[in-house]
Amino acid sequence: MNTMTLWHISGWEFAALAFAALLVGFSKTAVSGANTVSLAIFAAVLPARASTGVLLPVLIAGDVLAVLTYRRHAHWPTLWRLFPAVAAGVVLGTLFLVWADDGVVRTSIGAILLLMAGVTLWRRRRAERTGGQDEPDAVASRTGRTKARSYGVLGGFTTMVANAGGPVMSMYLLSAGFRKLGFLGTSAFFFLIVNVSKVPFSVGLGLIDGNSLLLDAALAVFVVPGALFGRWAVNRINQRLFEQLVIAATIVGGVQLLLR
Numbered sequence: 001m002n003t004m005t006l007w008h009i010s011g012w013e014f015a016a017l018a019f020a021a022l023l024v025g026f027s028k029t030a031v032s033g034a035n036t037v038s039l040a041i042f043a044a045v046l047p048a049r050a051s052t053g054v055l056l057p058v059l060i061a062g063d064v065l066a067v068l069t070y071r072r073h074a075h076w077p078t079l080w081r082l083f084p085a086v087a088a089g090v091v092l093g094t095l096f097l098v099w100a101d102d103g104v105v106r107t108s109i110g111a112i113l114l115l116m117a118g119v120t121l122w123r124r125r126r127a128e129r130t131g132g133q134d135e136p137d138a139v140a141s142r143t144g145r146t147k148a149r150s151y152g153v154l155g156g157f158t159t160m161v162a163n164a165g166g167p168v169m170s171m172y173l174l175s176a177g178f179r180k181l182g183f184l185g186t187s188a189f190f191f192l193i194v195n196v197s198k199v200p201f202s203v204g205l206g207l208i209d210g211n212s213l214l215l216d217a218a219l220a221v222f223v224v225p226g227a228l229f230g231r232w233a234v235n236r237i238n239q240r241l242f243e244q245l246v247i248a249a250t251i252v253g254g255v256q257l258l259l260r
Helices: 003-007 011-029 036-045 048-073 076-099 102-130 136-140 142-162 165-175 180-204 210-220 223-234 239-259
Strands: none
Touching: 011 036, 011 048, 011 180, 011 210, 011 223, 036 048, 036 239, 048 102, 048 180, 048 210, 048 223, 076 142, 076 165, 076 180, 102 142, 102 165, 102 239, 142 165, 142 180, 165 180, 165 239, 210 223
């Protein structure tokens, strides 16, 4: 990574990164998937590949705060079914980063996010017509296991190549019928474990080094107020609005990746 670029950002650019870090905190404790906007800001201010290395520790800081807030609401059977597929996706994503340029990465992730949003909207409309909806323990069925593997691989792949796994896993948890607190608790543990596991890969690819970590230390301060505001806001967002915000954030993230 060309870390020299990290020391030549203007005051306005640092302010943009600070706002993105605040938004990370908010997304981790309120509207998961909203940090696709943070991804876009980091990629706009910093070189695209370098931005993923700088953003990862900021995301981990948000994950820690989310786990502390929602640790009692995680659904561990879902997590255990996801992790093997996610690990495979992370490996695929690492191999993809070895040869893919920024344009290919952005186009691939954007297309995947829009596909996931479309599938989720279709499933929810079908559930409304039939009067039913999956519950979290439905992942034990054959269809549920297949869906968990598919989303797990996609989630691992997208989180490795662009820190964009949030919207993919948001679509999975919504499609599995998770309510708000279960959604946030399960995703909190999921991303803490997955993001920490990505650190050695990112270091090996040269995306994280001492200079990037110094910038992360400055930005992590802004994650805390974002997380506190998210914790306050989540109690004032009803379930339907919560789901609509998650899906909207996913669509916005996918479109902005395709248009960049």
